[in-house]
Amino acid sequence: MFGATVWFVIHHLTAPDAAGSKVGETVGSDGRSRPLAALPGAANGSGVSPSAAPSYPSEDIGARVDPMMKEWRNAIINKDADVVLALDRAFASHPREFVPALMLSAENDSEERVRSFSTRVLGKLRPQESAPLMRKLLADRCEYVRSNAAWALGQLDDRTAAPRLRNLKQRDPSTTVRRSAGESLRKLEGG
Numbered sequence: 001m002f003g004a005t006v007w008f009v010i011h012h013l014t015a016p017d018a019a020g021s022k023v024g025e026t027v028g029s030d031g032r033s034r035p036l037a038a039l040p041g042a043a044n045g046s047g048v049s050p051s052a053a054p055s056y057p058s059e060d061i062g063a064r065v066d067p068m069m070k071e072w073r074n075a076i077i078n079k080d081a082d083v084v085l086a087l088d089r090a091f092a093s094h095p096r097e098f099v100p101a102l103m104l105s106a107e108n109d110s111e112e113r114v115r116s117f118s119t120r121v122l123g124k125l126r127p128q129e130s131a132p133l134m135r136k137l138l139a140d141r142c143e144y145v146r147s148n149a150a151w152a153l154g155q156l157d158d159r160t161a162a163p164r165l166r167n168l169k170q171r172d173p174s175t176t177v178r179r180s181a182g183e184s185l186r187k188l189e190g191g
Helices: 002-013 061-077 081-093 095-108 112-125 128-137 143-155 159-171 175-188
Strands: 025-027 033-035
Touching (some): 061 095, 081 112, 095 112, 095 128, 112 128, 128 143, 143 159, 159 175
Antiparallel strands (some): 025 033
């Protein structure tokens, strides 16, 4: 699971954005822009080294949800892969505490990258209560949010979403969304 997260983080944190960030560059925890190849482990294809990212203690995690979600948002906006990966691990370690905040982020954040990353994490955590939100996010204006929502519905084994996924697979203008919808449909339909 960590490998897929690394690919997702690197792919989406290094994609160009409205601010004109360059493909193949990211911002490290030191605040300096550097080429993707400079990320620990990138040369051998493994992505960011887990030891390079900060860790988050588990004691009193409930009181730290809001500050950690602000850090999540800032790390995504600032393309800090180290912090994004560390927070991803913290969310996975304490899903019950973070799922409500991630759902709010996925639905309401003004930054499409933040919505997209939050949607992806929810899909990995598989909280059943997020299924209605994932179905709603299939109509998001951002193709990456739609793609991650389609993927998440497959992870959630939400068979009620099959008709909507079928429609996305046939009609969405984004090949990324169509591919995610098709993969989830295959999973839901057992093939």
